Amino acid sequence: MSIKTRITELLGIRYPIVQAGMSWASSSSLLAATVSKAGGLGVIAAGPMRPDDLRRSIRELREITDAPFGVNVALYNKRAAEHLDIVLEEGAPILIASQGSPRDHIGRFKQANVKWLHVVAHPDHARKAEAAGVDGLIVVGGEAGGHPPPSGTSTLVLVRLIAKSVSVPIIAGGGVVDGAGVAAMLCLGADAVQMGTRFLLTPEASLHPAYKQKVLAASVGDTTLVGWRGLPIRAVRNDFTAEYEAAERDGQSREFLEALFGSRSLKMAAFDGDVEQGKVEAGQCAALIDELVPAATLVERIAAETREAMEQLLTK
Ligand SMILES: Cc1cc2nc3c(=O)[nH]c(=O)nc-3n(C[C@H](O)[C@H](O)[C@H](O)COP(=O)(O)O)c2cc1C
CATH class of the missing domain: 3.20.20.70 (Aldolase class I)
Incomplete structure (x- = not known):
């Protein structure tokens, strides 16, 4: 076929x-x-x-x-x-x-x-x-x-x-x-x-098995956009995204947000398996x-x- x-x-x-x-x-x-x-x-x-x-x-x-x-x-x-x-x-x-x-x-x-x-x-x-x-x-x-x-x-x-x-x-x-x-x-x-x-x-x-499990468990609304406006990433919600969103709500400066964003990486989650502090990048379709x-x-x-x-x- x-x-x-x-x-x-x-x-x-x-x-x-x-x-x-x-x-x-x-x-x-x-x-x-x-x-x-x-x-x-x-x-x-x-x-x-x-x-x-x-x-x-x-x-x-x-x-x-x-x-x-x-x-x-x-x-x-x-x-x-x-x-x-x-x-x-x-x-x-x-x-x-x-x-x-x-x-x-x-x-x-x-x-x-x-x-x-x-x-x-x-x-x-x-x-x-x-x-x-x-x-x-x-x-x-x-x-x-x-x-x-x-x-x-x-x-x-x-x-x-x-x-x-x-x-x-x-x-x-x-x-x-x-x-x-x-x-x-x-x-x-x-x-x-x-x-x-x-x-x-x-x-x-x-990928680290913990990354796959985190994405597998994600349902509707479990991904979010983080990063300075203009070039955000979509990732599964975790401790890092919660900290980032709280900093945004608190009106932290662009420098602060960029430093926070830059201090975490995809590697931390994908390679080291730290799926709470790293960036667990995945799409909305994880829910499917x-x-x-x-x-x-x-x-x-x-x-x-x-x-x-x-x-x-x-x-x-
Ligand atoms: C974990 C992850 C890593 C990605 N890395 C890259 C990359 O290195 N280069 C790139 O052009 N796009 C990258 N993307 C985007 C994908 O190429 C693709 O456009 C996207 O995943 C499609 O949407 P979907 O996840 O809903 O299928 C990445 C996406 C994910 C989920």
Whole structure:
């Protein structure tokens, strides 16, 4: 079985299912290799990786599968230049760039025939990225874990708006966990879906077990936005988010809030397992997930559910 869209054709994958690049959780080869081998697009998140670790993980992935995969590079990252060089040197087929402009780098990626997918959060940025020559866009709405759009605009609105604004293919994300969600995004004009929080809750995600338990236990209203206005993160409520929100209510200064925000990290929760003081980044859709599922099973299951959801729409 396969599901054909402009994205599956562009990237050479079987299903329009992308495992989102997630710092720590997919900053190694296992999750990405498993998803790619199963017919989705697995993505290694370079964010916290030392250059040598990124290079080794790309090579490890290639030993597991020859299916296409992506590498996510945040362009503002202090190691971005090294990460981009490694993507080219190792011949990774797809780059997923976030938080920055493609303009300075896209030329050499085009020359090397690496597909450039660009993460955008506003129709103006989408049009600019398209004009710069990107191969596709990743549009992630306000429900998302990690960094949702600064405007807070929901996936439903943002995806539709951008689908109407550009002609390059779109991968939509934020709040999707199953085939019903994939079908909904395809109806809105997307050509594939990117899922983060759903793939966090797999045995293959490289996370402390306490992190997975915390996300699994989250229900409606259990995630919140913290961080200085303009660039917040969505995380599961814990002692840290309560302290941050109390400081905001008390009218603490921007400097105080920034220092508090900067004193905690995703690593504290993801690697050390301190899920009360660290940042447990996850999306609203945590409320829709009630079990850990092996990543390959998840890809097959979501693909089957997508077909079923689309067929049901026609027979209703
Ligand atoms: C734990 C975690 C880490 C993330 N790290 C990154 C990252 O390193 N780079 C990036 O572009 N997006 C990152 N994201 C955002 C995801 O790529 C994706 O856009 C988001 O998870 C989609 O929304 P969902 O969680 O509702 O599926 C992260 C998200 C989570 C939950």
